Amino acid sequence: MIDNVIHAALIMTTPVLLAALGGLINRVGGIVNIGLDSMMLAGALVAVIVAANHGNWALAVLAAGLAGACVAFLMTLTITRLDANEIIVGLGFNILIAGLVRFFLKSAYGTSGTLSLPDTTRIPRIDIPFVADIPVLGAIFSGHDVLTWLAWALVPVTAWFLARTRPGLRLRAAGAAPKAARALGLDPLSIRDASSVFAGFMAGLAGAYLSIGVVGIFNEGITAGRGFIAMAAFYFGANRPGLTAIGALLFGFFDAFQIRLQGRGLPAELVQTLPYIMVVVILTAIAIATRKSRGARP
């Protein structure tokens, strides 16, 4: 029972964590990426199509990342070069990609909403021989796929990148003080574009994880607002990768918990709202705590 919840929690965390790390990099670079959800959706669709046609999951994951990066590139160009409002453009991309995906499914495959192709290759799970038999450790370390490992490995790597490397510091400069960065001879707009493309790539990977990692089919509602949950995660983390991961993990835990709670007498629709309600509750609690600690100081 507890093993199942832990395992499911880690599975639910992975897509949110991947997208949140991308969004964090993007936010440090100066753009709040509302369009993460649309990039996840594009990645999920491309992953299923490539996995079914070529039978190579690595290629499918890569293609999904590239699809997300393409969407992000278009979005970032409108923001940095055409001076558009990032919030409105992000919302616009969410609606546009959702419409395009539905249009594409109907015109190319003749289905409405769900795409299930015959031999879709799934991302293989890595079972570690001896650890798998240990009760709790087995659930934590064994039976996850490459993307989960990648996501957790990227948490310290992102922290190190932002704190210790030259490109990381330049990225922070471009986000915090674009004029100072410009005076140093950097091009803040291009740095922002690069960070957005990275965010799109990560969101595409998250989408691939959802479609060919977890279920093996595509549905137009497959992201279920996880792009927005990822935003909540990196706001929760205040640009720190470790805290962002904890935020993603909290959402993953409640998501796994609500699956367990279903079918125990409570109405399923109400139980499904639990992770989203918890996000609101936690963000509110943090805001109150911050205000109190700020009020305590003179």
Place this chain on the structure above:
Amino acid sequence: MRWAPSSATSRLFARLWLRRHRSGASGARQCLGILLAAILFGALATSGATIQLFSDVPIEIVNILQGLVMIFAVVRFSNLWKGRRA
């Protein structure tokens, strides 16, 4: 139908409207802009099904149009030939 984004878009349209018509009472102008935008999006949302009934145009076009309108309403194309700014 998706109604939620329409209100955001209509506010946006109002701003766009304002940008065009700077002079005059801004409050009244904004109300007019919101009304026009709301009518546009309401017409888009309701006419989609009818158009699909009588032609081969699928109803998904409505979402695509809404997204495109939102994006193109906020971009400033004059930047393209003004050169790069800091």
